[in-house]
Amino acid sequence: MPRSSHLWAALKFIAPLALLLLLWELLIRTFGVSPRVFPDVESVARAGFESIQDGSLLRHTGASLWRVAVGTVLAILISIPLGVAMGVSPAVSNFLTPLFRFFSVLAGIAWIPIATLWFGYGFGAITFVIFNAVFFVVTYNTLLGVASIPLPLRHAAASLGASKWTMLTEVLLPGALPNIVTGIRTGLGFAWRGLIAAEMIATNVGLGYMLFLARDFYRTEVIVFGMVVIGILWLLLDRLLLAPLERATIERWGMVRKA
Amino acid sequence: MKRLVLKDLSKTYFDPYAGAHVTAVQEVSLEVKQGEFVSVVGPSGCGKTTLLNMIAGFIPASGGEILLDERAVDGPGPERGVVFQSFALFPWKTVLENVAFGPKIRGLSRTEREKIAREYLDLVGLANVAERYPNELSGGMQQRVGVVRALANNPDVLLMDEPFASVDAQTRMTLQEELTRIWQERRPTIIFITHDVGEAVFLANRVVVLSKGRILKEIEVTLPRPRAWDLLTEDAAFKALSGQVLQLVRSA
Numbered sequence A: 001m002p003r004s005s006h007l008w009a010a011l012k013f014i015a016p017l018a019l020l021l022l023l024w025e026l027l028i029r030t031f032g033v034s035p036r037v038f039p040d041v042e043s044v045a046r047a048g049f050e051s052i053q054d055g056s057l058l059r060h061t062g063a064s065l066w067r068v069a070v071g072t073v074l075a076i077l078i079s080i081p082l083g084v085a086m087g088v089s090p091a092v093s094n095f096l097t098p099l100f101r102f103f104s105v106l107a108g109i110a111w112i113p114i115a116t117l118w119f120g121y122g123f124g125a126i127t128f129v130i131f132n133a134v135f136f137v138v139t140y141n142t143l144l145g146v147a148s149i150p151l152p153l154r155h156a157a158a159s160l161g162a163s164k165w166t167m168l169t170e171v172l173l174p175g176a177l178p179n180i181v182t183g184i185r186t187g188l189g190f191a192w193r194g195l196i197a198a199e200m201i202a203t204n205v206g207l208g209y210m211l212f213l214a215r216d217f218y219r220t221e222v223i224v225f226g227m228v229v230i231g232i233l234w235l236l237l238d239r240l241l242l243a244p245l246e247r248a249t250i251e252r253w254g255m256v257r258k259a
Numbered sequence B: 001m002k003r004l005v006l007k008d009l010s011k012t013y014f015d016p017y018a019g020a021h022v023t024a025v026q027e028v029s030l031e032v033k034q035g036e037f038v039s040v041v042g043p044s045g046c047g048k049t050t051l052l053n054m055i056a057g058f059i060p061a062s063g064g065e066i067l068l069d070e071r072a073v074d075g076p077g078p079e080r081g082v083v084f085q086s087f088a089l090f091p092w093k094t095v096l097e098n099v100a101f102g103p104k105i106r107g108l109s110r111t112e113r114e115k116i117a118r119e120y121l122d123l124v125g126l127a128n129v130a131e132r133y134p135n136e137l138s139g140g141m142q143q144r145v146g147v148v149r150a151l152a153n154n155p156d157v158l159l160m161d162e163p164f165a166s167v168d169a170q171t172r173m174t175l176q177e178e179l180t181r182i183w184q185e186r187r188p189t190i191i192f193i194t195h196d197v198g199e200a201v202f203l204a205n206r207v208v209v210l211s212k213g214r215i216l217k218e219i220e221v222t223l224p225r226p227r228a229w230d231l232l233t234e235d236a237a238f239k240a241l242s243g244q245v246l247q248l249v250r251s252a
């Protein structure tokens, strides 16, 4: 991409945000909105600055990201082999697909009550919620990805002498990769929402907790700042890591697959 | 001398809709010598694909034997290369990697296997697209890759199931001529499945007519090589043979 089109893309992204900020400030001023109901732009910026200075932002963000990383990595490590194993056999995959689709749509949030019952409050419960959000979606998508590899491709590899292991690494995994990446992207989306919700209930550190705590003190500027951080972090993760990964696998091979 | 021998080969499917057994291939016995080019022709549903899939080892036989070089065939294996109607190229591998895949499985080093792959791509005039991905190629080019991918693995038998059925008529003729040229140069053993009588006669040394799962007749084709459509279209011997086979197929 040429430089100017990067600039143009950035502009298209920033323009509506700038408009939003402007409207926000305008509304607060015209109607004299109390800071207890909604903060003005400046106090949000100040709250952000303070949280950076006293290290609380780093602490909360770090805790949140760490949970996401642990839950996600664990889930991926288990769900990909499981999904492949189930997807190899049409009978097994047909049988299990509805089940995994069901658990996939349950997403992360619905697991919070059970998670706190089983793990108490803290790291375990929240990581469990994230794990589930990623696990079912990635397993389901891996299963789907492997099952949708055309049979002639597997036959072709077998006729070229592929062993079970070669079949796995050279055919099943790359064949399912577009679906797997889509699954990870969807799962992480669920996980991120589940994380914030779970942190409001089940912990004393993390971005969700930061929001919830601020509510107790009517610190709307901290709440809004936290919301902004949560949104931006997700956008960064999705736009800079997940979306390009997905595009690379799908476009390069000319394989268009739907999850 | 490696021979492929089919002895009383049969296949029955269970059709869940009809709730009955369907016999797709019935006591087929056939012998294919090393370096022979055999076409199997027959109407739709006569069991051609079923027969080939059993030889390839994709489906088990219900009865009879398949012997390659005196040894019973069990499952797919690299000594039986397959060219698919749907090409079946790996979309995540480049053309070169596709062709080099068999040699890679055999444990050849990168330089060795890429040398072999380039040599085979040269054979079909595709050296210039080695670094491309299959989806960037036309159907005819993809099937050329499919053919040399199988050849590059040096199989004892090359099994082809209507490999040229999904390309346009002009490309099909070119591919047929290329295949006869490659066969003449390298003498691979080929079993070629088709429902196109002209194609069967044009390519083969022997045409096997299949009907309702049984071999109806085997016909030797002694037309001179190299074979080219320009010469054969009006050739009396070719026309006579094609007519004979067509009658058999239509009576089937």
Ligand SMILES: Nc1ncnc2c1ncn2[C@@H]1O[C@H](COP(=O)(O)OP(=O)(O)OP(=O)(O)O)[C@@H](O)[C@H]1O
Pocket (backbone or CB within 6 Å): B013, B014, B015, B022, B023, B024, B042, B043, B044, B045, B046, B047, B048, B049, B050, B051, B195
């Ligand atoms: N998996 C299957 N289950 C049940 N019946 C099958 C199955 N595969 C093939 N048959 C039946 O076996 C018979 C032979 O099928 P086959 O595909 O071998 O024919 P073919 O000669 O390759 O036909 P075509 O020229 O249309 O490809 C047909 O009657 C078909 O309906």
Ligand SMILES: [Mg+2]
Pocket (backbone or CB within 6 Å): B048, B049, B050
């Ligand atoms: Mg067929």
